[in-house]
Amino acid sequence: MQPIRFFHRGKTVELEDVAPTRSVLDWLREDAGCTGTKEGCNEGDCGACTVVIGELSEHADGATAPVRGLSLKTVNACMQFVPALHGKALFTVEDLKVLHAGQLHPVQEALVECHGSQCGFCTPGFVMSLWHVYEQHHAGGTQPTRQQLADDLSGNLCRCTGYRPILDAGQRMFELPAAALDTPPVVDALQRIAHEDRSHAAFHAPITVDALAALLERLPDARILAGGTDVGVWVNKQFRELGNVVYLGDVDALKRIDRNDAEWVIGAGVSLETAWRALAERLPALTDMWLRFASPPIRHAGTLGGNIANGSPIGDGAPVLMALDAQVELRRGDRVRRLALSEFYVGYMKNRLDAGEFVQALVVPTHAMQRELRAYKVSKRYDSDISAVAAVFAIERDGDRVTQVRLAFGGMAATVKRAGAAEAAVAGRPWTEDSVRAAQAALAEDFTPLTDMRASAAYRMRVAQNLLWRFWLETRSEAPLPEEAISVWARHSS
Numbered sequence: 308m309q310p311i312r313f314f315h316r317g318k319t320v321e322l323e324d325v326a327p328t329r330s331v332l333d334w335l336r337e338d339a340g341c342t343g344t345k346e347g348c349n350e351g352d353c354g355a356c357t358v359v360i361g362e363l364s365e366h367a368d369g370a371t372a373p374v375r376g377l378s379l380k381t382v383n384a385c386m387q388f389v390p391a392l393h394g395k396a397l398f399t400v401e402d403l404k405v406l407h408a409g410q411l412h413p414v415q416e417a418l419v420e421c422h423g424s425q426c427g428f429c430t431p432g433f434v435m436s437l438w439h440v441y442e443q444h445h446a447g448g449t450q451p452t453r454q455q456l457a458d459d460l461s462g463n464l465c466r467c468t469g470y471r472p473i474l475d476a477g478q479r480m481f482e483l484p485a486a487a488l489d490t491p492p493v494v495d496a497l498q499r500i501a502h503e504d505r506s507h508a509a510f511h512a513p514i515t516v517d518a519l520a521a522l523l524e525r526l527p528d529a530r531i532l533a534g535g536t537d538v539g540v541w542v543n544k545q546f547r548e549l550g551n552v553v554y555l556g557d558v559d560a561l562k563r564i565d566r567n568d569a570e571w572v573i574g575a576g577v578s579l580e581t582a583w584r585a586l587a588e589r590l591p592a593l594t595d596m597w598l599r600f601a602s603p604p605i606r607h608a609g610t611l612g613g614n615i616a617n618g619s620p621i622g623d624g625a626p627v628l629m630a631l632d633a634q635v636e637l638r639r640g641d642r643v644r645r646l647a648l649s650e651f652y653v654g655y656m657k658n659r660l661d662a663g664e665f666v667q668a669l670v671v672p673t674h675a676m677q678r679e680l681r682a683y684k685v686s687k688r689y690d691s692d693i694s695a696v697a698a699v700f701a702i703e704r705d706g707d708r709v710t711q712v713r714l715a716f717g718g719m720a721a722t723v724k725r726a727g728a729a730e731a732a733v734a735g736r737p738w739t740e741d742s743v744r745a746a747q748a749a750l751a752e753d754f755t756p757l758t759d760m761r762a763s764a765a766y767r768m769r770v771a772q773n774l775l776w777r778f779w780l781e782t783r784s785e786a787p788l789p790e791e792a793i794s795v796w797a798r799h800s801s
Contacts, residue, residue, distance in 0.1 A: 309505040311389060314361075314396035314496045315339070317405060325389045327510035327552050328542045332356045332384035335399060343400035343431045344384055347464075349543045351383040351536055351605055352691065354463035357432035358384045359439050361396035363497050368562035370580040370607050371439075374446045375490040377497075380580075380607035381439045381462070386539025387608065388532070390510040391556055394500045396493050400431040403438060414438045417480035418473070425467035433463045436603070437477055442488055450481045461690040462602025502557065512554040516638070516667065519558055524640045527663035529553045533576060534609035536601075537617050561612070561667070571671045572636070575612025579624075582611040582669075586627070589676055596623060596682040596699075602691040615648070616666045618656050618722065621761075623697045625652075625723035627682055629715035630699040631675040639664035649715075652722035678703050678711065679782050683774045687761065694718050695762035698774045707737045707784050714746070714775070719754040719767060728752040729775070743779040747772040 311322045316339075325334070332349075335341040335358075347355035360382050367378030377396070403412035411419065414437045424430040440459050444451055451459065456477040457470075465473065504513045511529070513519045523529060529551040532538050541547040555561060561576030564585055573582050583597035583606065600606060600623050614624040615635060625648065634645045639661055648669075651658050660666075678701040686692040697717035703710045712733045714726040728749040736742040756767035780788045 309507060311393045311507055312500045313392040313394065314493055314500075316341075316402065317492075319496050319500065322389065325507070327388065327390055327508050328549060329389045330385055330539070330543070331358065331387040331389055331392065331397070334389050335384060341399050341401050345428055345431060346385060347429070347432075349385045350540045351386045351602075352464070353429070354383070354432040354436065354602065354604065355429050356384040357381050357435045357463060357604055359398040359435055360387075360392075361398065361493060361497075362394065363494065366394070366502065366557075366559055368574075368577050368581050370578040370584075371443055372447060374442050374488065376494045377488075377490045379439055379442055380578075381436050381604045382608045383462075383536075383539075383604045385543060386535045388510070388535060388539070388552075390507045390512070391532070391535070391554055393505065393507075393512065394497060394502055394557070396497060398435070398438075400434050403434065412438065413480045413483040413486050414441055414476075416483055417476040421472045421476040421479055423469065423472040423476040425465070425469045429463060429465050433460065433465070433473055436460055436463050437473075437480065440477065441480055444481070445485065445487050451477070453478065458598055459603055461598075462604045464691075509549075509551045510554060511551065512557045514557045514559070516558060516560050519553070519555065519561075519665070520638055520640055522553055523665055524663045526551050526553065531555065531613075531616070531665060533613040534578070534605075536605050536609040537613070555610075555612075566673075568673060570673055573611055573669045573671065575616075575666045575668055576610055577612070578607055579609045579611055579614065580606035586671075590680055592680050593627060593682050596627065596684055596697075599684050599686075599690060599692075600624075605691075611669060612666045615651075615669060616658070616660070618652050618658050620655065620720060620722050621694050621697070621718045622723060623684060623694055623717060626697050626699040626715040626717045628669060628671065629723065629725055630680060630682075630701040630713040631671050631678075632713070633672075634670040635666055636668040636670055637661075637664050638667040643667065645670060649725055652724070655721040675701070678713075681778050681781060683777070685770050685774075693761065696767050696770045696774070698771060698778075700775065700778045702733075702738070702782065704738060707739070709733050709736060709738050709742070716754065716771060718762075719756050719771060724753075726750055726753040738779070738783065740779070743776060747775055750775070 335344050345355040347353035361377045361379050364373040364378045530549040532552050533555045561574040563574045565572040587593045587597045633648045680701040682699045685696045699715045701713045712730045717723045729746040732745040732749045756764040758764045
């Protein structure tokens with residue numbers, strides 16, 4: 308059993324007797340005495356426990372731009388397990404004073420000047436998110452817009468409703484004397500920590516895909532852990548015992564996006580942030596869905612492969628990929644097979660994975676990216692909320708006749724699925740009001756929605772029909788409505 312080694316508070320920490328599912332938050336508060344990091348919701352929703360993780364750029368997937376050899380990302384400490392820290396650096400609010408020679412860091416000074424702290428409980432989380440922004444933009448010699456700051460802070464909730472002064476502080480911090488992170492000592496420390504296959508109690512962390520495949524063949528009932536954004540909630544809220552845990556975060560080969568003329572192969576270990584950014588750069592209409600998919604800390608930690616393998620009927624990744632005819636690439640031992648994502652789910656949270664098999668990649672054909680596509684998310688809260696209905700539509704036309712159509716929905720059934728009857732009502736017909744009305748009516752054949760805390764069945768059906776109507780209004784040949792998602796993309800790119 309190898310010890311867990313990571314960089315924290317200016318030195319390498321070595322731990323041996325740590326439970327596989329001990330959270331970073333609990334370790335910080337109870338063992339390390341770093342009580343600045345707070346527990347709010349304990350499920351990754353409020354941001355009070357936000358910390359920053361650093362890792363060598365060559366082991367990161369590019370979720371954020373490297374800062375002098377170090378890749379930094381915000382995560383929720385409540386849902387990260389301590390063994391996953393191995394080979395990484397952990398930064399908390401206590402570090403900022405040390406980093407700035409015992410003085411307040413510009414982030415903290417700006418919050419003081421702008422009166423950005425009210426009750427103060429959420430403040431350390433805001434500080435760490437702002438510090439991440441500070442490092443990213445300071446390294447690039449740029450400053451974020453106020454809207455970009457708001458997007459970057461969407462995972463931090465202030466129950467005192469103090470967002471305006473916090474955003475003021477986010478702008479003010481760049482006007483104060485600079486205090487960038489001195490990365491060479493951190494990089495040097497991480498390079499000294501061996502990157503090798505390791506086991507710690509019931510926590511297994513292979514570093515190659517072959518080793519991962521062999522391990523899962525030997526332990527077919529093991530729980531696969533990627534970003535922990537679901538598994539962490541199971542432990543914290545449901546007190547579930549996980550047994551053997553196989554961690555994917557050290558398998559660099561799964562963190563790549565390989566592109567060619569025929570397809571994109573998105574490794575299962577690619578973070579949600581990196582995957583969504585790449586897709587939105589190719590398909591600007593996905594930008595709004597990307598920015599509203601959970602929060603930056605969740606997107607930095609979670610993976611697109613995990614989102615798809617989890618199979619939640621309200622997951623926002625699957626509708627997008629179904630509309631793009633994506634396949635899941637599955638591996639068991641030396642066997643690799645591909646399966647259409649639309650055929651992957653067989654019931655609520657059930658899929659076609661065999662014992663010992665895992666999702667190796669998501670494959671998106673490039674020809675599908677030529678389609679007219681729109682993605683819509685309807686939820687109670689605009690930022691960082693679960694969808695009541697997610698809808699992603701894509702069509703191809705020959706003149707005004709629809710030759711290909713994909714209408715994918717989340718939140719409407721026990722699984723994410725395509726609306727087969729509605730698609731049949733449109734396929735081969737002119738893209739007109741009559742055909743869209745027929746598709747709206749056909750949705751009742753495709754779905755019998757549930758009523759739950761997020762929406763009633765009647766509301767979900769009405770929303771699904773209205774979104775289909777909106778899609779037609781935005782893509783009709785005569786007088787289409789402005790493409791809202793693309794204007795959002797332009798705003799964030801300016």
